[in-house]
Amino acid sequence: MDVLSDVVAAMRTGRPHSARRYKYAPWGLRFAAADEAGFHVVLRGSAWLIPDGGEPVALAPGDVVFLAHGHGHALASGPDVPLQEVRMLPDGTWTSPPAGEPRAGCPDTVTLCGTYRLDRVRAHRLLAELPEVVHLPAQVGAHRSLRAAVELLGMELEESRPGTDAIVTSLLDTLLLYILRAWWEGERAAGRARGWAVALADPAVAAALRAIHGDPGRAWTVAELGAAGGLSRAAFARRFAALVGEPPLTYLTWWRMTTAGRLLRDDDLSLRQVAQRTGYASEFAFAKAFKREYGVAPGRYRRRTAS
Known part of the structure; x- marks a missing residue:
């Protein structure tokens, strides 16, 4: 079981959305805080990302x-440009943002933006540990898979053709995984990795996580999970807790409930x-554990998330 893919699939709800935007300076857009995770790619020209309460980040092509974390932020042609609010619509898309006054010739900036709806109630540590802004600067020869996904997504959004809807959805899922992979690989290469960035690269802990995610219904013991990674029970328990942030069976229970929520939804x-x-022998035991975790019975949770 691919743990990263499994975690993202469990947290993401609904359909992701994306758009290609053409902008003429000066322009400035402010995105309010929301439950979504989002990305911006500069395809041409330059832009400034301005996080709420953070330092502006200059963005170059690529x-x-x-x-x-869904916090408010702005994207603008300059750090001091007046900002116009962009609203999210009920379907998860954004109102068409102002693009500045069109002029003859090419637009100053072309961006690719997208959003993913996430279940914040079950926020996984893997995403919770990410910084406020993950910035992946364009570098020759770096993140080739990510660049290829960006190029394909941009081409599909530039001209709608048969199959575009399905292709864009798949490419957005692919792009999210490439972004996360590129970030963690960069952190490890720079010696800054911690938490899940290390856990996924640790052979013993990664083997145990694959076992849990591959068969969450099995009555795993700490000894069995340790054996999957070639460690003794005590050594494995210490390493798992240090890297993942909680004991193995605590994580197993949390993941079971997260899986249950996804299945019900x-x-x-x-x-x-x-x-x-x-991993529950009866509906009663499952319902009791689920209500303790979510605060509502499984049937009510299913009805509420289906509406």
């Missing part, structure tokens, strides 16, 4: 920025089937 499985897939 730069990618990812904002995982996205699948038509019966409560008994959900209970079996997440």
Whole structure:
């Protein structure tokens, strides 16, 4: 089981959205705080990312920025340009932002922007540990897979053709994984890695995480999880807690409940089937554990998330 893909799939809800924008200086857009994670890519020209309460970040062609926590921010042609509010619509898209006064010739800046709806109630440590702004500057030869995904996404958004909707959705999911991979690989290469960036690269802990994610319904013991990574029970328990931030069986329970929430939200499985897939012998035991974790019964949770 690919842990990174599994975590992203569990947290993301609804459809991601993206748009290619053409801008003429001066321009400035402010995005209010939301439950979404978002990204901006500068395809041509330059821009400034201005996080709420943070220092402006100059962006050059090819730069990618990812904002995982949904905090308010602005994107502008300069750090002192007046900003115009951009509102999110009920379908998850944004109102068409002003692009400045069009002039003859090419626009000053072309950007690619997108949003992902995330379940903040079940925020995974993997994403919670990310900084306010993930900035991936364009570098020759670096992040080639990410650059290829950006180019493909830009081409699909430039001209709608048969299959574009499905292709864009798939490319946005792919792009998110490439952004996260590029960030963690960069942190490890620079010697700044911590937490999940290290956990996913640690053979023993990564093997245990793959086992948990591959079969969350199994009655795992700490000894069995340690054996998956070739460590003794005690050595594994210490290493897992140090890197992941909690003991192995605590994480197993948390992941079972996260999986249960996803199954109730996205699948038509019966409560008994959900209970079996997440390691509970009876619907009663599952319902009790689920209500303790989510504050509502499984059936009510399913009805609420379906509306």
